[in-house]
Amino acid sequence: MNKIEISVNSATCYKNNNLIFEDINIELKNGDFMLIIGPNGCGKTTLIKSLCGIQKLEFGNILINNLDIHSKNSEYIENIIYLGHKNSLNNDLSVQENLEYLSVFDSSVGSNNFDKIKNAMDYFNIYKYKDYMISDLSEGNRKRTSLARLVLSKKKIWLLDEPLSFLDNNILDSFVSLIKRHQANDGIVIASTHYDFSKSISNVKYLKMETK
Amino acid sequence: MINILIKKELSLYFRNLNNIFLPLIFFFLIISIFPLVLGPEKTLFNKIIPGVIWITAILTTLLTSNNFFKEDFNAGIIETYLTSDVSIEIVLFIRIIVCWIFTCLPIVIFIPIVSILFDITFQSSIVILLTLVIGTPILISIGIFGSALTLGLAKNNILTPVIIIPFYIPVLIFSASAIQSVSAGLPYDMQIYILASLLTLVLPTMPYLLKYTLEISINN
CATH class of the missing domain: 3.40.50.300 (P-loop containing nucleotide triphosphate hydrolases)
Structure with missing residues (x-):
């Protein structure tokens, strides 16, 4: 479409x-x-x-x-891809694991997307936090992680x-x-x-x- | 896709090890309360211990499934489920199974030890084990359904058990009847078959029911 x-x-x-x-x-x-x-x-x-x-x-x-x-x-x-004011992130998973998990719910991302996730984290400057648990991040970095889904997704x-x-x-x-x-x-x-x-x-x- | 989902569920459980051990400890604590309250009379105890094991299993499933979706709801993950274009029934199915593996399977594994502890006959303990293996997945599914149903409400701690315990009754009737039959020396396969058919009815339909319930709860 x-x-x-x-x-x-x-x-x-x-x-x-x-x-x-x-x-x-x-x-x-x-x-x-x-x-x-x-x-x-x-x-x-x-x-x-x-x-x-x-x-x-x-x-x-x-x-x-x-x-x-x-x-x-x-x-x-x-x-559609929906980013609510709640970040939809799991506190006990790392930034990278969260993005991997959330890309499961988005069929436009496709599989074997390690490089794509790295790019998305780079885009919002959170690659250095990739192994941090979400509960250890600041609110702003949580928001960046959430927005990184937009870089991954191909939805219209x-x-x-x-x-x-x-x-x-x-x-x-x-x-x-x-x-x-x-x-x-x-x-x-x-x-x-x-x-x-x-x-x-x-x-x-x-x-x-x-x-x- | 499925391997990412399973990996995520497993790492969540292994990072919070108390999620695995607390239900088990709870189970043992409740079971060990009964001899203290009822006194050490052996004939009475032999009669009621299968029922005690079942009641304790019910309490454990109630407590573990009560807030199953609460954290995800507060984080907004449920909204991601419902606006997703992949089938979230698979996600929910995996989550039910993993929840059962980490909360009920430890109890099932420890039933032989409980049997030795309370001097249950070998034949009875096999039947208790069998009814628990077939029955607890049904209990967990219904419990998770209750937690989805009360998700939109602010305070739901006691409401969920009140809603779902009536749905536990069929499972309980047939499990108790199987255990009574074996201690009376009667055949018990009919009850086991009925339990198994309940399981095959509940487990595959539950993810669809859950998705529908979550949609309603989110809408409030």
Whole structure:
């Protein structure tokens, strides 16, 4: 699936009868970068989870190439990689073991990927920590380990929830260039953030959310 | 893929050795409490010790499976499972099996020692061993299912046992009946066959059930 169009139509989500967000409309195609901006509690994380398909919507739908993402025929799950604000890392495994383990869940990485994992660790400057347990790392290095999955993966749609939290400014540039490279490869990036890092990125769309 | 999964599970268990030894120590502690409470009367004890072993095995599986997914849930790994395009049923199946190997298999291995300790006849101890080998994988699977079911709730420590113990009853009935039959000198193969059929029903379906349950729990 090379050509991808995502459209979200009047998405509305409730959790325990509380309105989280309502009437969200998004149109995205290859090469787009969408920033979801808004204050705490406006539903950024829930919206990203809905886009992953792990949060059900009350009304509205999310279509990929005109197929609902929950329908059997849609190849949505084959195309997304989701990085939540939790890092999805196992505290008792080393950086390298975590990346090996997480690449099992991503069929686009392929097998025998030792060199790829080394490259990914190099990209985010964590190769020197490769044998450290995650519990011994700083929050920022944990985030870098989590982001290294993006270098490994060949998936088209990136769903990033607060990718910048705990990251220092040195790594921000390489992260932005990673996003640009992905856009050039016809990928789609959807990221929620407090800090607008989109200055040097083209094809940016903004979604401003407000607290209900 | 499968070798990475197995390697990860094994290294996690071997790095926390108390995960292996604590269930075993717990098992021995509970079993040794019974003679203290009930007194050293041998005829009574011979009668109840198979049941005691089974109750202790149940408590051990309850405690080990109670928070099976909690750590992964807090770390966000469950979300990675559910947004993954590989079949996570295999992952869950391997995790159930490895959990059984490290929490119940040590108990099964130590049953001969317990038998000598409490003077159980050879014939009975063979049947206890057999029912435990077939029964505990079912108990562990159901326990893990309970932990998946209560994942979204903040405080679930006592809720999980309350939900899942009723599902333990069929396994218990047939195990106890097999043990009673052998001590009465009756054939016990029927009960063993029923237990085995329960195992072949529960074990292959459990990963699918778990995936579905995790999806619901995450959605809350």
